[in-house]
Amino acid sequence: MRSRFVAGNWKMNLSKPEGVALTSAIAEQKFNQQTEVVVCAPHIYLDELSNIAASNAQLHVGAQNCHFADKGAYTGEISAGQLKSVGVEYVILGHSERRTYFGETNGMLKDKVDAVFAEGLKVIFCCGEVLEERESGKQAEVVKVQLQEALGHLDASSFKDLVIAYEPVWAIGTGKTATSDQAQAMHKMIREWVAEQFGQATADAIHILYGGSCKPSNAAELFAQEDVDGGLIGGASLKAEDFLQIINA
Numbered sequence: 147m148r149s150r151f152v153a154g155n156w157k158m159n160l161s162k163p164e165g166v167a168l169t170s171a172i173a174e175q176k177f178n179q180q181t182e183v184v185v186c187a188p189h190i191y192l193d194e195l196s197n198i199a200a201s202n203a204q205l206h207v208g209a210q211n212c213h214f215a216d217k218g219a220y221t222g223e224i225s226a227g228q229l230k231s232v233g234v235e236y237v238i239l240g241h242s243e244r245r246t247y248f249g250e251t252n253g254m255l256k257d258k259v260d261a262v263f264a265e266g267l268k269v270i271f272c273c274g275e276v277l278e279e280r281e282s283g284k285q286a287e288v289v290k291v292q293l294q295e296a297l298g299h300l301d302a303s304s305f306k307d308l309v310i311a312y313e314p315v316w317a318i319g320t321g322k323t324a325t326s327d328q329a330q331a332m333h334k335m336i337r338e339w340v341a342e343q344f345g346q347a348t349a350d351a352i353h354i355l356y357g358g359s360c361k362p363s364n365a366a367e368l369f370a371q372e373d374v375d376g377g378l379i380g381g382a383s384l385k386a387e388d389f390l391q392i393i394n395a
């Protein structure tokens with residue numbers, strides 16, 4: 147039995163006082179035993195949020211990106227080691243907004259995954275197809291290439307520190323959610339890919355999250371699918387009440 151895993155991705159939202167209040171409200175909660183929660187916040191809040199999250203063993207703090215080098219002349223960038231030094235445990239990599247607006251390729255993501263693992267942190271790796279690819283029935287093929295090129299080089303032991311988030315790009319921030327059948331089909335395909343490459347035990351253990359307009363009203367149905375282990379939540383993670391309802395769905 148895999149635990150429930152719910153991560154909030156605030157993106158470029160919330161002021162620091164708002165983020166502190168939200169994280170404090172989450173940290174005060176007592177979650178079901180088999181539940182892990184992560185808040186992925188803007189870099190400049192992570193230090194303080196890590197201290198708040200330390201009061202709840204099931205709550206963790208994540209970043210939304212990092213650089214692939216361990217240090218050096220990369221003005222404006224942040225390394226995995228720097229994130230680790232402020233108590234961060236997870237890093238989201240490969241979010242579609244990073245791929246689309248910042249030109250992140252599967253090759254760059256491979257290097258970022260390695261950089262995060264080299265520091266002993268955990269990766270929430272995002273994959274997913276755009277609408278055109280879905281409409282032409284290419285979603286499985288597209289996602290497999292994303293997985294193969296960014297994660298295919300790993301060894302099975304790294305997978306204990308990896309969470310995969312399937313996020314159909316057409317569902318992100320659009321209010322248009324994948325149906326539970328669509329989500330289950332893709333999650334099953336992803337788990338089969340992991341099994342083929344890294345063995346059945348690795349596939350059985352890995353958390354595969356759904357992301358894309360997941361909200362209190364649809365979380366329970368999505369999370370009830372056999373291969374959906376939780377969610378990566380954008381808009382609905384910005385309000386404690388909504389996020390907690392999703393965590394408890």
Ligand code: PGA
Pocket residue numbers: 155313317318319320321357358359360378379380381382
């Ligand atoms: P959304 O975003 O829940 O606002 O659709 C999900 C995500 O981008 O991770």
